[in-house]
Amino acid sequence: MNVIDWVLIIPVAGALGLALLPNARLGAWLNILVSATGLAASIWLALTVLNNGTIAGELFYVDAFNVYLVVLTSLVSMTTSIFSRPYMAHELEIHKVTPLRLRLYHASFQGFMFTMLLALTTNNLGVLWIALEGATLATVLLVSLYRTRESIEAAWKYFILCGVGIAQALFGTVLLYFAASRVVPDPDQALQWSVLYQHAGQLEPVIVGLAFVFLLVGYGTKIGLVPLHNWLPDAHSEGPTPMSAVLSGLLLNVALYAVVRVKMIVDGALIDGNPHNPQLAGFIMMAFGLLSFIIAGLFLHRQRDIKRLFSYSSIEHMGLMTFAFGLGGPLATFGALLHMTVHSLTKSAIFMTVGHASQIAGTQQIDRIRGLILTQPTVGWGLLIGSIAIAGFPPFGVFTSEFLLLTATMKSWPWLTMPLLMGLAIAFAGLFRHLHPMVFGQIPEGQRAIAVNPFPLLLHLTLVLWLGLSVPAFLANWFDEATRLISGANLL
Amino acid sequence: MDTYAELPLLQQAIQTLAALVLVSSFALLAQSRVIATIQIFAWQGLLLAVITTLIAWETGLTHLYISAALTLVLKAFFVPWLLIRQARKLGILRDFDAIIRPGITLMAAGSLVIFCYNVVLPIQRFAQSITRDAIAVSLALVMIGMLMLITRRKAITQVVAFMSLENGLFFAAISATQGMPMVVELGVAFDVLIAAVIFGIFFFHIRDSIESLDVDQLNRLAETDE
Numbered sequence: 001m002n003v004i005d006w007v008l009i010i011p012v013a014g015a016l017g018l019a020l021l022p023n024a025r026l027g028a029w030l031n032i033l034v035s036a037t038g039l040a041a042s043i044w045l046a047l048t049v050l051n052n053g054t055i056a057g058e059l060f061y062v063d064a065f066n067v068y069l070v071v072l073t074s075l076v077s078m079t080t081s082i083f084s085r086p087y088m089a090h091e092l093e094i095h096k097v098t099p100l101r102l103r104l105y106h107a108s109f110q111g112f113m114f115t116m117l118l119a120l121t122t123n124n125l126g127v128l129w130i131a132l133e134g135a136t137l138a139t140v141l142l143v144s145l146y147r148t149r150e151s152i153e154a155a156w157k158y159f160i161l162c163g164v165g166i167a168q169a170l171f172g173t174v175l176l177y178f179a180a181s182r183v184v185p186d187p188d189q190a191l192q193w194s195v196l197y198q199h200a201g202q203l204e205p206v207i208v209g210l211a212f213v214f215l216l217v218g219y220g221t222k223i224g225l226v227p228l229h230n231w232l233p234d235a236h237s238e239g240p241t242p243m244s245a246v247l248s249g250l251l252l253n254v255a256l257y258a259v260v261r262v263k264m265i266v267d268g269a270l271i272d273g274n275p276h277n278p279q280l281a282g283f284i285m286m287a288f289g290l291l292s293f294i295i296a297g298l299f300l301h302r303q304r305d306i307k308r309l310f311s312y313s314s315i316e317h318m319g320l321m322t323f324a325f326g327l328g329g330p331l332a333t334f335g336a337l338l339h340m341t342v343h344s345l346t347k348s349a350i351f352m353t354v355g356h357a358s359q360i361a362g363t364q365q366i367d368r369i370r371g372l373i374l375t376q377p378t379v380g381w382g383l384l385i386g387s388i389a390i391a392g393f394p395p396f397g398v399f400t401s402e403f404l405l406l407t408a409t410m411k412s413w414p415w416l417t418m419p420l421l422m423g424l425a426i427a428f429a430g431l432f433r434h435l436h437p438m439v440f441g442q443i444p445e446g447q448r449a450i451a452v453n454p455f456p457l458l459l460h461l462t463l464v465l466w467l468g469l470s471v472p473a474f475l476a477n478w479f480d481e482a483t484r485l486i487s488g489a490n491l492l
Numbered sequence: 493m494d495t496y497a498e499l500p501l502l503q504q505a506i507q508t509l510a511a512l513v514l515v516s517s518f519a520l521l522a523q524s525r526v527i528a529t530i531q532i533f534a535w536q537g538l539l540l541a542v543i544t545t546l547i548a549w550e551t552g553l554t555h556l557y558i559s560a561a562l563t564l565v566l567k568a569f570f571v572p573w574l575l576i577r578q579a580r581k582l583g584i585l586r587d588f589d590a591i592i593r594p595g596i597t598l599m600a601a602g603s604l605v606i607f608c609y610n611v612v613l614p615i616q617r618f619a620q621s622i623t624r625d626a627i628a629v630s631l632a633l634v635m636i637g638m639l640m641l642i643t644r645r646k647a648i649t650q651v652v653a654f655m656s657l658e659n660g661l662f663f664a665a666i667s668a669t670q671g672m673p674m675v676v677e678l679g680v681a682f683d684v685l686i687a688a689v690i691f692g693i694f695f696f697h698i699r700d701s702i703e704s705l706d707v708d709q710l711n712r713l714a715e716t717d718e
Binding site: 126133140147152156167175177178190204237238 | 701
């Protein structure tokens, strides 16, 4: 069997097995095992692509751009499953979930991983849409896992808003297919990304321009771009924390991946500048991205719930990446690719500590979480270091990528560096005004340490630190190859 | 551009049915009784299935017959049956879902149709006569579905709105491009099926948490100061 088949079959088999396995504690271990096997398969796939070049088939298309996202997805899936075992065991102990719901949780977790990996590896834009809609379906029952009134509300909002949003993307896909069917004779090939990319220059620009608007609005809802972001803080704050970690770390990335793939086709179709500006797609993405970046930074200041706080931080960073991909050019693209990686690693690490912090304090209310470092140094320092990393301080990887993005902006749109720098400052202030009292200060009465597995946290933060100090040569080449694919030129 | 009367009979039938689908969408928007809303939705599904069959006949594409069968089973029978069953269990089948300002809503829907025709005007010249109006109509269906979604309060009628929005997408696919590749159509149908089942589960969760299906009572998560 093909290696891509294995990458996809493992989570499906895992989801089925976990749905049938009645023992929840055993399920948590099996979940780790499945994720670890998935990671091994992904690394195998990455090595295959690294050695033999792009895999282009009827069904799947894997090049340097998506294969690193596949590995990242599997890695975060594995570490999150390790984190989730003690976390969900604690939730079970305090009767927030029942063993039956825990079973649903594990099965949906792997189901979600399957949709992510399918979205990344497929060559068919229709299947990409199906996988992203499937991601909503797989996670919606997880958002309402605790069955509180708030979690039901969050899940309903998530379901309806993402469903309606992504419906626009399907309309865009139909329009793209409409444009392609006039050029590509075989209708079965007309939605294949590789074929569309090849024929991009012949596609009718009027139709493609319209299609892109629909696709961006649709997938932009999933990225959490302002003003389509309303579902995101709710879904992140009310669902179980491992879910928030993978939603922020993976789903948003994959949705952005979808937009970038589409943009590559649209750029090809609009290249001669008639009747649309050849940079139409880039301009729209820059506008949406910058708006999200600034607005989310401002919203950080008024948050009272710790998970809502960090979900707004996710919107902010997704905005920055969308802006960077819109900017185009090798430097911005390289920076955006690096930022996708470091944001995903850092943000999932933060959500892990946030989950433990709210278990220690017994609440998600920021003003009732106090004295974390004294109560449990792992959690307190983890949260502090994670936040320092996400705010873009050296020597962490987020600093490197944000620096690259600022340099790229300075080169092509100098006056836009001002709002970017301001946005970074606003976001920094927004995070740290809440963070300081939470990690320092005295222990509230009766607050005790809880069972924590520090391994995933350490791994993520070490990787981010490593990427900040020096990007290893093979990874740099990899990003460079992806940069060439997306922007047309190498950086290094 | 051919006028309506000069078209072959089959194409006239398709256009008339497309207009009827749009009418059914307006009917959905104006109907406040839960059971009638679901029934109109079923009729809309049936109309779509008939249109798909006619297009399959006209173009000779056999895979469209499968799409037609799928639509008939899923949109005209299964989803309405599921919704009626759930509504009966929840005891809201005969309820009314008050529409916010019906007059203005319908006027808005009318302007949406004009807006959609305007949006797709530049791309209509690329379409064949059979599908010229279809892209505008399908976009209008999507937009009216969204309008219905925001003017309804009950979870069950919101789901009907969501599904009729999905109908608009399906209509776009069959009329503008004579269907999508089979794998995509099957996948989309599968997603719709799963969504319908999950919505069904959700009704009970919502009822258990707020003792009603009026989702405007779900209003605790907001970014405003309490």
